Amino acid sequence: MIITDTHTHLYSDAFDEDRNAMITRALNEGVSRFFIPAIDSTYTESMLQLEKDYPSNVFLMMGLHPTHVKDNYKDELKFVEAMLAKRKFYAVGEIGIDLYWDKSTLGIQQEAFKHQIQLAKTYKLPIVIHCREAFNEIFEVLETEKSDDLYGVFHCFTGTLEQAHQAMSYNMKLGIGGVATFKNGKIDQFLNQIDLNHIVLETDSPYLAPAPYRGKRNESVYILKVLEKLSEIYGVSLEAIAKITTQNSKDVFGI
Template sequence: MVFTDTHTHLNSEQFDEDRHQMIQRAIDSGVNRLFIPSIDSEYTEGMLTLAEEFPNNIHLMIGVHPTHVKENYKKELAIARTWLESGKFVAVGEIGIDLYWEDTYIDLQKKAFRTQVQWAKEFGLPINIHCRNAFKEIFEILEEEKSDRLFGIFHCFTGTLEDAKQAIGYNLKLGIGGVATFKNGKIDSFLAEIPLEHIVLETDAPYLAPTPYRGKRNESMYVIKVAEKLASLYHKSLSEIAEITTQNSIDIFGV
């Protein structure tokens, strides 16, 4: 079985002591397709190094994370654009709007998100969306930017069934991770109503570890726990979940 982790921060400082061992554990367990989202320019070189060390397993996205959109966001966008033009990246992400911590930079976040969505359409690449307390704002921009060239993944989906259907309407797959295994995660109550063709697996490691590891550091091999939850919800075998969600990731990323 081949599993795909469509969103894992393998270059996080939380993996500094055992990064290569952690990645190898994932590969050895069958999670051998790993996609790293970008945060800002400080993380790019580390991402590129990992992709060189694991060329058959690790693929990269480029973009400016909404929580890192500050007064200097135009400089960060310019750096991301230059990297995007290099052709080394398979998606624009993670990008979006985050109003959980504060709304000081909401206007800048909206501008940065729209700009990067437009880049993705220009380059024919998928987007990887970060949305926290901002479904309304995200959907407003997607509605204005929707086209046949807009597609990607709604990362760490935690919305309602109506939100899910709206996201799918913009050619987005739903990135399902550890939250689906939480007792209070809520999305497990309706997830089976969403056809599997719209679902991809993710961990968001080192964050949001699935049950039974909740509260501990997450890592990519734990995406299998998410797959096991989906197998239960959809009444499918684990191998079917692996095959379908991996094919969905291939359809999105093209690799």
């Protein structure tokens, strides 16, 4: 059984003391494909080292995270452009809009988001969207960029059924992680109304650990708890969930 974690920050300093052991735990349980989102240029060296250490398992993205869209965002976007021109990445991400931490940067977040969508189109890559308290703002940008070459993953989807359908209308798969296991997560109440062909699995580790680990450091092996929850929601085997969601990840990322 091959399981794909489509969103994990394996380079996080939360893993500095046991990174290889943590990755080995996941590999031993069949979690063998890790897609690594970027945050900003300061993490690139660590990401490249991960790829070097696990060349068959680690697949890198490039992008500027919305919470890191600061005064120097134009320099960071130039860095993203340079890296995309220099070597292979599997997505532009994670990108988007986050209004939880700082609403004052909305304008430049929108600009950075749109610019990176256009970069993804140039390189024929999917995008991986970060959205926090910004569904309307995200959809507004996606509507202006809607086209056949716009596609990707709506990471850590936590919206309503209506918002899920709207995200899918822009050729987005829904990234489902630990929130599906939360008692107040809500998405578990309607997921069975969404075809599994629109779903990919993720952890967002070290964040958003699923029950019963909620509040603790998340790691990729905990994706098994998400797998179990989706098996329960859809009434199909763990193997079927793993197979379909891994195929969906291949359809998006091309590997």
